[in-house]
Amino acid sequence: DLEQDIAGLLRKYNKNVILTVNKVDNPQRLIQANEFYGMGFQNVCFISAISGSGTGELLEEIIKFIDAPAAPSTDGLPRLAILGQPNVGKSSLVNMLVGEERNIVTDIAGTTRDSLHSHYKLFQKEFIIIDTAGIRKKAKVNEDLEFYSVIRAVKSLDEADVCILMIDAQTSVEKQDLAILSMAEKKRKGVVLAINKWDLVKKETNTMKQMEEDIRRKVAPFKDVPVVFTSVKEKQRVFKVVELALQVHDNRKRVVDEKELNEKMLKSIEQFPHPSVRGQFLQIKKITQVPASSPTFIFEVNFPNDVRDSYRQFLDNKLRAHFNFTGVPLNIFFRKK
Structure with a gap:
């Protein structure tokens, strides 16, 4: 049959093969699935994609065949997590800093699904930067994949030292931004407020000063927080965001005589x-x-x-x-x- 033909084809190429049998979601089917050992493959995994059963064992088998180069040690490096609502420019910031398209960037909110770690080492600065999925209100999280992405984003904050909270300059600070800030504060993480898309704001003489005062009023009582107005698209004050985040990291480690x-x-x-x-x-x-x-x-x-x-x-x-x-x-x- 077709499975035997594919198995014969795979044997010709002398490649590592993991025979994966799906829909094994009850004891009766597990007994029936033992017949697949007859196909002659050494590595056989029984899974249920719908429930996730057996997928952990499958991943462990896959990892055995991956020869990953030893990663340089990043212990002790500052870890900066970029958080914010969807489509505020988090992935664009990471792509610009690392100089490559690590993340897909579109105008569609929710493009980033996983938390991605990037090692930055340029201009005498070295740190780990973590891009996360956008965090929106619970009522608006209507996909299972997005739901788990948001959970991973929240967990990324646990391993970070400093949170760069990106806010859309066109909407300023919203209720969900305050919720993210409160979460970072409760976890005792350093915070930098990066007001992105500043190039799209219609400006007058004191626009920046007035908006900063309004932001500090909204985030009170935690007002002693750096605020920087940036435009990732126009590469405006982007490295200022990084410099402030590293300064906050140093402040967090400060020991007073x-x-x-x-x-x-x-x-x-x-x-x-x-x-x-x-x-x-x-x-x-x-x-x-x-x-x-x-x-x-x-x-x-x-x-x-x-x-x-x-x-x-x-x-x-x-x-x-x-x-x-x-x-x-x-x-x-x-x-x-």
């Missing part, structure tokens, strides 16, 4: 003390930065559970004023002294 930290922060606290609570004054005597993936500070205070959120924000602002933590969410904890 403990003596300098206490001198500057305790002086600010002395000038603006916490309001009294139940007739008791809150006293902060020492601040310590502890090792963590993002800057983390512990304030020793006599009543840690009574510190108000507004004063926590005050301390956050002062840390940023004294030390450069632009684009980086800060962790602030209070401990009884």
Whole structure:
């Protein structure tokens, strides 16, 4: 029959063959499928494409026959994830930076399905850049493939150090952009806002300044974040985006000298003390930065559970004023002294 003819043809070429039997989706069919061993192939896999059963074993068999060159180590390199809504120019940015068409670029939203990693090493800069599928509202994700692509995009944020959030300058910051920003902040990732398609915006004297003020108002309280207006198509301020992202990466790794930290922060606290609570004054005597993936500070205070959120924000602002933590969410904890 046809299968035997194809098998005979494959044997002539002396190639590695994996016989894959589909629709094996129950124990009865698995028993029946054993007859395919009679075709004489060493590697036989039973799968069910509709349920995914057996596909993992098939991939493992395929990998055995792939001689991939050893990839250079990328441990310790900054990892920049490009996130945003569909069709804001994420793939165009990656293609421009790496100098090749790694990603398909069209005007159709949702073209990028997988998260693609590119190793950039030019002009004395080296980092990993991750392009992701566009993240849109759940109600608008109506394809299974796109649904899983969005999940992979969200997971890409977990392995990134800095998120470059690309926003369409024609629509400015939308609700979904704020949701992505909030997700990056909760995961304690560095953030750069890249406002793309700036060439398509009708400009007046203070258009850029007014739009930046509007953006910072919308992203409050996380306002200490770099904002750069760019046009990937016109190659306008593209490398500025990268420079800011690498600076944010350095900010995220910053360790402050403990003596300098206490001198500057305790002086600010002395000038603006916490309001009294139940007739008791809150006293902060020492601040310590502890090792963590993002800057983390512990304030020793006599009543840690009574510190108000507004004063926590005050301390956050002062840390940023004294030390450069632009684009980086800060962790602030209070401990009884």
